[in-house]
Amino acid sequence: MAAAYTLYGSFLSAPTYKVGLMLALCGLKYDYRHVDLAKGQHKSADFLRINRYGQVPAMIHDGFTLCQANTILEYIAEQTEKFAPANGEERQRIREWLVWETDRLEPGINRSRFFERFAKPDQAVVDYHRKWAEMGLGVLDELMEGKRFLVGERPTIADIGVYGVVAHMAEAKFDIGAWPQVKAWSERVAALPGFKLPYDLLPKADQDAA
Ligand SMILES: N[C@@H](CCC(=O)N[C@@H](CS)C(=O)NCC(=O)O)C(=O)O
Incomplete structure (x- = not known):
C-alpha cells in the first residue's frame, strides 16, 4: 500500500x-x-x-x-x-527563523557549495557568495549564544530548516569550527532520535x- x-x-x-x-x-x-x-x-x-x-x-x-x-x-x-510551536509567540519566532535562513543563510552556503561541487563562476562571484555565507553564519553563531535550540528549549522546525543548510557547509568548504555556537547546536540536532x-x-x- x-x-x-x-x-x-x-x-x-x-x-x-x-x-x-x-x-x-x-x-x-x-x-x-x-x-x-x-x-x-x-x-x-x-x-x-x-x-x-x-x-x-x-x-x-x-x-x-x-x-x-x-x-x-x-x-x-x-x-x-x-517539532511544532507550543504557542503563537513560538509560531512567529519559528517563521522568522525560517524566512531569515532562506534570505541570509541558504543562498550563500548553497551557492558556495554548488560552485565547489558543480561549476565555478568568476572568482568575484564566488567571493561574494562566500562573504554572504560567512555573514549569515556569524549572525547564527551570535544568536545561538547561551541557547540550546533556536526557539525555546526543545527542537522545532526552525532547527530542522536551518540545520538542513548548515549540514552542507562542509561541502561548501566552510569549517564549522570557526562558529563554535553553530557547531555545538548542530551536534545537538545530530543527536536527535532518527x-x-x-x-x-x-x-x-x-x-x-x-
Ligand atoms: N525555495 C526552494 C528552493 C528549492 C531549490 O532551490 N531546489 C533546487 C535544488 S537544491 C532546484 O530544484 N533547482 C532547480 C531550479 O531551480 O531550476 C525550497 O526551499 O524548496
Whole structure:
C-alpha cells in the first residue's frame, strides 16, 4: 500500500534533505521519488504539475500537493504536532527563523557549495557568495549564544530548516569550527532520535516505504 507521504527530490538537494530529515525525525514512512535534475526532470510537464516552480523538493500527502521546503516543514508539524510551536509567540519566532535562513543563510552556503561541487563562476562571484555565507553564519553563531535550540528549549522546525543548510557547509568548504555556537547546536540536532546525515538519508532512486 502506498505511504501517506510521497517526497519528490534529489539526494544532492539541501532543501530536499530538510523535508527528508523532518519525516525521519517524526518517524514517518514515505515513498520517495527521485527527480534527476541533471536530466531536467524537474522541468518536465509531469513534474510541473506537482511543483509549478520546477524545483525539488515537492511532496504529496493524501492527494494534497506541496512545495517549498520550509512550508512543507510547517505542514508536517501541523499534521503531526511534532517539532511544532507550543504557542503563537513560538509560531512567529519559528517563521522568522525560517524566512531569515532562506534570505541570509541558504543562498550563500548553497551557492558556495554548488560552485565547489558543480561549476565555478568568476572568482568575484564566488567571493561574494562566500562573504554572504560567512555573514549569515556569524549572525547564527551570535544568536545561538547561551541557547540550546533556536526557539525555546526543545527542537522545532526552525532547527530542522536551518540545520538542513548548515549540514552542507562542509561541502561548501566552510569549517564549522570557526562558529563554535553553530557547531555545538548542530551536534545537538545530530543527536536527535532518527537523525541521519544527508547522504545517509535520501535514496538515489525511487523507493517505496518499507
Ligand atoms: N525555495 C526552494 C528552493 C528549492 C531549490 O532551490 N531546489 C533546487 C535544488 S537544491 C532546484 O530544484 N533547482 C532547480 C531550479 O531551480 O531550476 C525550497 O526551499 O524548496
